[in-house]
């Protein structure tokens with residue numbers, strides 16, 4: 001599931017795909033683009049590789065959430081063992097596409113991965129290590145919901161190799177936690193942070209703002225409370241009404257756009273004043289604590305995505321492929337165990353890759369080096385020069401001969417900025 005990048009983005013699901021295709025019911029991966037000579041990117045060196053592992057269950061579906069997550073009553077009734085077997089089978093089937101490469105970061109996301117017993121996380125990570133080299137200093141993150149936190153389990157996750165925890169706090173205000181349909185209250189949120197800190201020196205707190213009937217002061221109080229725990233990393237997301245959610249069908253009363261914009265500006269100022277670096281739209285880090293996994297998405301690195309509905313992007317010397325796994329957990333398990341978890345396979349053509357690169361890299365406050373564009377998109381800079389000129393003229397970016405940096409205007413109107421990079425024939429996204 002993705003978004004830690006659509007053009008909003010949560011701490012670590014997959015970067016937005018511009019071109020989604022689904023082929024329900026197909027049994028083989030479907031190749032959706034036909035290559036014409038010179039229509040593909042080409043690479044001298046392959047980018048760094050990450051691994052995303054999706055766990056598709058939650059105790060209860062939150063009314064605002066469009067992630068691929070399915071309710072499992074009581075949180076313990078899911079077929080964890082079979083799912084772990086499917087994940088390992090899926091990973092093994094991916095190996096021929098990444099032979100000889102090393103994994104730099106792992107993100108176990110969901111859904112609610114903290115529903116997994118410690119031994120399941122251990123089996124997953126051991127299964128990965130036995131099949132492909134995991135860098136000794138790999139960042140390994142696991143997402144946890146404060147309503148499912150247990151000290152013994154956190155100790156087991158740490159022993160299994162997890163070295164970064166991401167907690168979905170959302171708010172410390174009981175009224176808002178209730179409005180968001182969360183399974184935990186503020187006491188449990190605080191307790192979860194206490195336990196997380198005992199076992200993980202590196203952790204992230206997810207907080208959302210622009211909540212139903214939230215005032216500016218309430219939003220700032222949530223951030224101040226989060227700051228009192230000195231989190232190495234904080235993700236502050238503007239609540240969005242996503243299609244196919246309860247909130248989309250029955251919209252709650254949200255703060256108007258001006259108030260939400262004020263919240264964003266004041267939250268940024270507050271966090272920066274406390275020494276946090278706002279390195280991406282919603283991401284704030286203490287020095288040295290940026291999320292390496294998400295940075296790899298934003299810098300257009302490669303990633304394997306295993307698990308129900310997971311997306312991957314894998315570069316080869318002469319092309320870039322996107323793959324998506326079957327979404328329904330039962331169907332995913334069946335397909336993975338039968339030898340092919342990939343439902344759709346699509347190549348990103350040279351016409352679309354500039355847009356895809358920008359959709360990720362322009363989220364970064366510091367922007368990107370021009371050399372990185374050529375290295376990671378695998379096409380010449382001339383492909384995007386006209387769009388860069390237009391973006392500069394409209395005040396969305398600044399640039400010199402080395403680097404492109406989005407301006408505040410560009411960051412606030414990211415969709416308008418990205419439009420400039422859409423292929424002229426409008427083919428991106430088709």
Ligand SMILES: C[S@@+](CC[C@H](N)C(=O)[O-])C[C@H]1O[C@@H](n2cnc3c(N)ncnc32)[C@H](O)[C@@H]1O
Nearest residue numbers: 010064065110111143145168206237238239240
């Ligand atoms: C997969 S969830 C995190 C782990 C766990 N499932 C939880 O909710 O505690 C990823 C994060 O995305 C953010 N998120 C989810 N839906 C959102 C939405 N509609 N708008 C903004 N942020 C959202 C939340 O902050 C959430 O913590």
Ligand code: SF4
Nearest residue numbers: 058061062065069111
């Ligand atoms: S717990 Fe997290 S993944 Fe699950 S439904 Fe709620 S927000 Fe979505």
